[in-house]
Amino acid sequence: MNSLIVLDALLLTVLLVIGVPVPLCFAGAVLVLMLFGDLGAATFLIGAGYSKMSSLVIIAIPLYILAGGIMSQGGIATRLVILADSVFGRLRGGLGIVVIMATAVFGAISGMASSAVAAIGTIMIPRMEERGYSRGYATALVSASAVLALLIPPSASMILFGWVTGTSILACFLAPVVPGLLLCGLLAFWNFVLTRNMPISVPPPLPARAVAREVALCTKKAAFGLAMPLIILGFIYGGVTTPTEAAAVAVVYAIPVSIYLYKDIGWRDLAEVFWRAGQTTGVLLVLIFFAAMLARVWTLENVPQQILDGFMSVSDNPIVLLLLANLFLMVIGMFMEDVSGILLASPLLMPVMQQAGVDPVQFAAIIATNLGMGLITPPTAPILYFAALIGKTPLGPMLKPTLVFVFLAYLPVVLLTTFVPELSLALPRLVLGAP
Amino acid sequence: ETIRLSTLKQPGSEGEAAALKFAKLVTERTEGRIEVKVYPASQLGDWTEVYEQVMQGAVDMAMQPLATADDKRLAITWFPYAFTNYETAKASLSPGGAVFKIVNEAISAKGLTPLGVYGEGMGGAGFAKAVENPADPDATHNLKVRVWPGGTTHKVLLERFGYNTATLPWAELYTGMQTGVVDGQIGGTANMALESFKDITKTWIQYNDHFEGDWFIVNSDRYAALPEADQKILLEAAQEVSAERFEQVKAADAKALETMRAAGIDVVTFDDATLEKLAAVARKDVWPQIADELGQETLEQLKASLGM
Amino acid sequence: MMKEDEASVAVAVPGSIHGGVNTPAFLSGFGLRLWNAKLKLQRFLLLACGAVVTALIAVQVFTRYVLGISIFGIEELASFVAVYMYFIGAAHGAWERGHISASLIELLVPEGRVRHAIALVASAITVVLSGWMSLWAWQYLAFTLKRGTMSLEVGIHMGWVHGIMPVCLSLMTLYFAVELLENSTRMFKGSRK
Ligand code: NA
Ligand code: NA
Numbered sequence: 001m002n003s004l005i006v007l008d009a010l011l012l013t014v015l016l017v018i019g020v021p022v023p024l025c026f027a028g029a030v031l032v033l034m035l036f037g038d039l040g041a042a043t044f045l046i047g048a049g050y051s052k053m054s055s056l057v058i059i060a061i062p063l064y065i066l067a068g069g070i071m072s073q074g075g076i077a078t079r080l081v082i083l084a085d086s087v088f089g090r091l092r093g094g095l096g097i098v099v100i101m102a103t104a105v106f107g108a109i110s111g112m113a114s115s116a117v118a119a120i121g122t123i124m125i126p127r128m129e130e131r132g133y134s135r136g137y138a139t140a141l142v143s144a145s146a147v148l149a150l151l152i153p154p155s156a157s158m159i160l161f162g163w164v165t166g167t168s169i170l171a172c173f174l175a176p177v178v179p180g181l182l183l184c185g186l187l188a189f190w191n192f193v194l195t196r197n198m199p200i201s202v203p204p205p206l207p208a209r210a211v212a213r214e215v216a217l218c219t220k221k222a223a224f225g226l227a228m229p230l231i232i233l234g235f236i237y238g239g240v241t242t243p244t245e246a247a248a249v250a251v252v253y254a255i256p257v258s259i260y261l262y263k264d265i266g267w268r269d270l271a272e273v274f275w276r277a278g279q280t281t282g283v284l285l286v287l288i289f290f291a292a293m294l295a296r297v298w299t300l301e302n303v304p305q306q307i308l309d310g311f312m313s314v315s316d317n318p319i320v321l322l323l324l325a326n327l328f329l330m331v332i333g334m335f336m337e338d339v340s341g342i343l344l345a346s347p348l349l350m351p352v353m354q355q356a357g358v359d360p361v362q363f364a365a366i367i368a369t370n371l372g373m374g375l376i377t378p379p380t381a382p383i384l385y386f387a388a389l390i391g392k393t394p395l396g397p398m399l400k401p402t403l404v405f406v407f408l409a410y411l412p413v414v415l416l417t418t419f420v421p422e423l424s425l426a427l428p429r430l431v432l433g434a435p
Numbered sequence: 436e437t438i439r440l441s442t443l444k445q446p447g448s449e450g451e452a453a454a455l456k457f458a459k460l461v462t463e464r465t466e467g468r469i470e471v472k473v474y475p476a477s478q479l480g481d482w483t484e485v486y487e488q489v490m491q492g493a494v495d496m497a498m499q500p501l502a503t504a505d506d507k508r509l510a511i512t513w514f515p516y517a518f519t520n521y522e523t524a525k526a527s528l529s530p531g532g533a534v535f536k537i538v539n540e541a542i543s544a545k546g547l548t549p550l551g552v553y554g555e556g557m558g559g560a561g562f563a564k565a566v567e568n569p570a571d572p573d574a575t576h577n578l579k580v581r582v583w584p585g586g587t588t589h590k591v592l593l594e595r596f597g598y599n600t601a602t603l604p605w606a607e608l609y610t611g612m613q614t615g616v617v618d619g620q621i622g623g624t625a626n627m628a629l630e631s632f633k634d635i636t637k638t639w640i641q642y643n644d645h646f647e648g649d650w651f652i653v654n655s656d657r658y659a660a661l662p663e664a665d666q667k668i669l670l671e672a673a674q675e676v677s678a679e680r681f682e683q684v685k686a687a688d689a690k691a692l693e694t695m696r697a698a699g700i701d702v703v704t705f706d707d708a709t710l711e712k713l714a715a716v717a718r719k720d721v722w723p724q725i726a727d728e729l730g731q732e733t734l735e736q737l738k739a740s741l742g743m
Numbered sequence: 744m745m746k747e748d749e750a751s752v753a754v755a756v757p758g759s760i761h762g763g764v765n766t767p768a769f770l771s772g773f774g775l776r777l778w779n780a781k782l783k784l785q786r787f788l789l790l791a792c793g794a795v796v797t798a799l800i801a802v803q804v805f806t807r808y809v810l811g812i813s814i815f816g817i818e819e820l821a822s823f824v825a826v827y828m829y830f831i832g833a834a835h836g837a838w839e840r841g842h843i844s845a846s847l848i849e850l851l852v853p854e855g856r857v858r859h860a861i862a863l864v865a866s867a868i869t870v871v872l873s874g875w876m877s878l879w880a881w882q883y884l885a886f887t888l889k890r891g892t893m894s895l896e897v898g899i900h901m902g903w904v905h906g907i908m909p910v911c912l913s914l915m916t917l918y919f920a921v922e923l924l925e926n927s928t929r930m931f932k933g934s935r936k
Contacts, residue, residue, distance in 0.1 A: 019846030019865040023833075024872040031875060044493035046876075046883035046908065051484040053829060054822045054904075056604040059796060062828065066793060163606060170610040239615030241804050242607045248800035271790050275835075278789030282832020283841055289829075290876075299478050300439070335845055380845040432613055433634075483895075491886065504892045504901070545890070579807070585895030590815060601813040616807075 005303055008032050013335070016380075022340050026290035033297045045293040052292035053285050056244060057163045061111065061156045062281035063247030067228075067254050068110030069273040069280075072119030074258025074265050076225035080105050081123050083218040083226075090203055090211070095128045096191035099138075100145045100184055107149035107180075108229035109250070111156040113338075113375055113383050116149040117142060121390040132200040136397025143387035143398075144187060144405040147372040150338060151180030154232060154243065157338045157368060160288070164295075164346050167360040169243050170236065171428040175365035178427055179417045183369075186409035194401055224257045237431060284339055291343035299347065308351040318356040322418050325352050326370060333374020337382045341371040358421070365417050365424030373410040376402055438471045438657075440496040441479040441488075442649070445630060449687065450649065451475045453553050453676050454498050457651070460672035465665055471496070489654050490546050496653045498553055503585060506541045508733045513558075513622075513645045515592045515721060516714040517737055521557070524646040525681045528552040530674070533740030537733060538650070546655045550673035554684040555647040556624035556691070560593075562638040563612045563619065569640045569703045572596050572716045578618040581608055588725050589621050592644065595721050596713075609635065623647060625691035629698075639695050640703045641688075643710055644717075651677070718743070765838050765921040768928075785835045792828035796821050816896035823894070823904045830911035837873075837918035856930075863930050866923040873916040880909035 008029050015025040034042045052058075071077055084102040088094040103120050110116055121142040128138035150157050153173035162169035206214070219226070232250050235241045241249060258265050265273075298304070311324050328349065332341045346367060353363045375383040384402060388395055417423055440458065444450030451473070458471035479485055479494055486502040488494040501509040511517065511534055518524040527534040529552075539549055560580060568574040575597040582590045582600050590600045601617045611617050612635050620632070624647050628636055651673040658666060695702050705713070726734050770778055799821040807813050836842055846865075852858045884905050892901040 015865075015868065016845040017847045018861050018868075019844050019848050020869050020872070021842035021844050023842065024869050024876075025845075027872045027876050028868070031872065040493055041491050043879050043883040043886055044488045044491045046880050047484055047487055048480055050826070050883075050905065050908065051480060054826050055606070056818045056822050057606045059800065059821060059825050062793065062825065063797065063800070066797070166606065168610045169607065170614070237614060240808055242603065242611055242616055244607070245800055245804045248797050249804060251797045252801050274793045275786040275789040278793050278828050278832040279835045279839065279841060280832070282789075282829045282834070283836040283843060285829035286833035286836075287843060296480065299474070337843060337845075340843070379847050379850055382843070432610070487890075487892075490890070504895060505890050507893075577811075579811070579813075584819065587815065587896070599811050599813070601807055602815060602818055604818070 023287045023290040026294045030293045048296045049289040049293045053289050060159050060244040060247045064111035066277040067250035068115040069277045070254040075262040077119035079222040083222040086214045086218040093192045093195040099124050103145040104148050107152035110149050111154045113146040113149045116146040117387050125391040137401050139387050139391030139393045140398040140401040143384045150372050151176040161364050171361045172364040174428040175361045175424040176368040183413045304348050304351050321356040329370040333371045335380050338371040362421050362424045369414045369417050438495040441474045441485045442498040443477050446475050457676045464668045492654045495657050498649045508541045510728045515644050516717040519714045521685045547652045548655045548658050550651040551677035553649040554680050556688040557643045558645040559641040560621040561628040561636040563635050566638045580619040581617045583622045591724050592721050638701045765918040767921050788831050792824050795824045819896040827907050830907045834911040834914040837915040859930050863926045866926045870919045870923050877912040880912050
């Protein structure tokens with residue numbers, strides 16, 4: 001590999017580690033190549049960044065952030081949690097299941113893991129602690145489940161992946177669903193094992209009739225929330241709207257539900273949700289802006305080809321190539337959150353995936369599960385830290401359960417997704433027909 | 436030294452092969468002094484962006500459509516029914532031809548030099564549904580056809596031909612046609628439809644509405660800085676690739692239509708009389724509405740070249 | 744009604760666990776009021792952009808699906824408003840120290856002078872890079888103005904759109920510079936002890 005590129009990657013790592021904001025780390029890596037490479041005028045890079053971020057497809061991201069913000073502030077998340085509680089709350093270890101299920105459903109509304117942490121964590125962590133779960137465990141479970149928001153459509157990360165690689169966003173939405181459900185199952189299993197010895201109090205069992213009545217009542221209260229994913233996915237797959245347009249419909253739907261039906265927020269709060277969503281979006285999009293610049297410079301310098309050549313020099317066996325690609329993603333996932341990771345890794349690994357005969361849609365699922373795992377693997381584990389912040393928990397007690405979730409739930413799912421194409425391809429084929 | 440050439444064409448396509456052939460000719464004839472590195476599949480950005488980069492000199496060359504963002508006259512390169520057959524297209528798009536002259540004048544002011552045109556083929560429209568009475572310009576179709584951003588010319592044309600139009604980003608077009616957000620698309624050739632929409636195309640109508648061409652453009656400063664002999668080699672290589680393609684383009688289109696039929700797509704073609712009728716309708720009813728897209732002066736030049 | 748602190752946590756960007764905001768400590772009186780008015784304006788614009796983008800896209804769905812027509816230029820307009828939102832939001836995020844960072848320093852280096860020194864270096868680099876990128880963005884705007892690029896559909900001069908990039912990147916640089924100032928003050932005070 002070209003020594004300037006190696007130097008550039010090193011510089012990028014150093015800037016990341018000392019705490020320069022990620023977008024500017026990308027800018028630093030760009031700058032070095034412009035100063036020492038042979039790429040000529042630099043201003044065109046601003047055009048490259050602009051062209052990526054001004055895409056209409058990308059507008060889905062702020063809109064889903066906005067919809068998720070209104071949902072979580074507007075009482076829809078609370079009602080989903082209460083519903084899940086009425087179904088699973090009376091089982092042993094049941095509140096753990098409530099977290100997993102409520103996050104999965106919430107994930108079908110929200111496009112980002114962070115809003116899932118905020119929405120579910122604020123409600124569930126204190127409640128779990130009340131019933132005897134350790135606070136550290138509760139927080140770890142919330143962060144491990146929050147990643148489901150990224151695997152269950154809609155997903156900001158999958159929009160980005162589809163956009164960067166030119167893959168159908170609808171197919172990318174569907175690809176990580178089955179791996180995500182598998183993950184739900186594994187998390188539920190380990191929840192059962194890990195909470196065996198906790199002094200958990202379970203509310204006394206109710207007669208089946210009373211339970212049914214409660215569930216029915218909660219379902220009714222949560223109905224407008226539950227309708228939301230049906231509307232979003234129904235509109236998209238029913239040919240009414242594109243994914244971007246469905247996000248706008250979701251926002252338009254969420255406003256009256258939150259303000260007039262649930263009455264949990266007023267117009268003033270809504271204004272705050274709007275500008276905060278704008279800021280969250282801006283922070284993400286400026287990352288896309290600089291990542292697009294870096295990706296462009298790296299393409300001009302042939303980095304993706306060099307990475308493929310490097311992998312091929314180890315072996316041209318598809319299995320080895322896929323393992324190497326996963327290792328590469330894991331390292332990226334250790335140091336970056338999903339958005340930067342996808343922006344950086346997907347163009348770099350695309351040639352490797354082609355060489356290994358992997359369908360881009362399956363690659364979407366591989367990258368989603370792998371970089372999703374990266375969100376809770378230290379050292380850089382934004383969702384884990386964010387959950388710690390929400391749960392007001394030190395990291396120490398969260399680490400053990402997190403390691404269990406990473407190695408015994410996430411890693412198996414990543415490997416299965418990598419080596420069993422059907423897991424990610426069956427659903428897109430079923431819904432969308434042949435490729 | 437290395438010249439970076441960007442193209443939209445996918446690896447393995449005839450268009451990429453043409454770009455690679457150009458690269459090979461240049462390397463051979465300059466005895467390796469100049470190496471042309473081809474970046475296929477819009478790796479260096481979409482065409483409007485690359486167009487800008489060639490202007491700035493960040494990318495040396497491109498083989499692609501011309502962006503109208505800073506000179507609307509360039510819409511002449513896809514103006515509906517500016518040509519209805521291959522012969523007039525070839526004559527007009529070769530150096531000395533009417534359209535080539537207009538384009539040369541427009542883009543040289545922006546620091547770009549045209550070297551040649553790779554003829555992709557005659558345009559048409561693809562649908563995910565059946566289309567009734569395609570030959571009748573006065574029929575009404577209850578179908579939404581996607582027009583590319585900025586393709587006002589074809590929006591007006593399609594509405595005249597009885598369709599509804601819709602705008603959708605390219606990235607969402609495939610699945611949009613699949614789910615039914617839109618029913619069809621216009622703006623490319625049969626070959627391009629096969630490349631991007633083969634599985635979801637039910638009907639292809641060979642309207643011959645425009646001639647799709649990719650222009651070999653080079654940054655003028657970069658070009659001027661080359662020794663004169665090398666400039667000549669670049670120009671001749673582009674011309675050679677262009678001329679060779681113009682000989683094959685009719686056959687390439689015919690082959691693409693055959694491939695479509697073999698894939699079970701309902702292919703609609705028109706005889707010369709029908710094509711002339713469609714063209715006459717477009718020129719009479721559509722051109723006055725879209726004259727501004729081109730500028731009156733350029734439209735007059737076009738009309739003169741067609742003997743109108 | 745949601746509580747203030749809950750709201751800000753709920754949609755905050757993960758990754759940054761820094762506290763504080765980048766308002767210069769020396770500002771007071773009229774200067775401070777002006778500074779805060781600018782932040783309020785940023786928030787208002789974010790709100791407005793978000794609402795307009797939502798409305799434009801929703802209108803397009805309505806007209807296409809219900810009325811069977813598409814209004815040319817809506818998508819383009821929406822993407823322009825969105826770009827305004829992104830850059831204004833990114834600048835506001837720099838004020839709130841909300842930018843995504845992958846710092847390992849909090850984990851590896853104990854609280855103290857060394858950590859302060861590293862933070863100082865990092866924020867100095869941040870200011871330089873941010874300033875440099877602002878410069879590029881100004882140059883790009885100059886290129887757009889010289890070229891006279893018009894938007895494809897709405898037909899507005901692209902300078903209006905591209906102009907938001909250098910303005911907001913410069914504003915971001917200003918906020919980062921305030922952070923640098925605070926870091927160096929902290930370092931300086933520490934060394935006097
Ligand atoms: Na989701
Ligand atoms: Na990580």
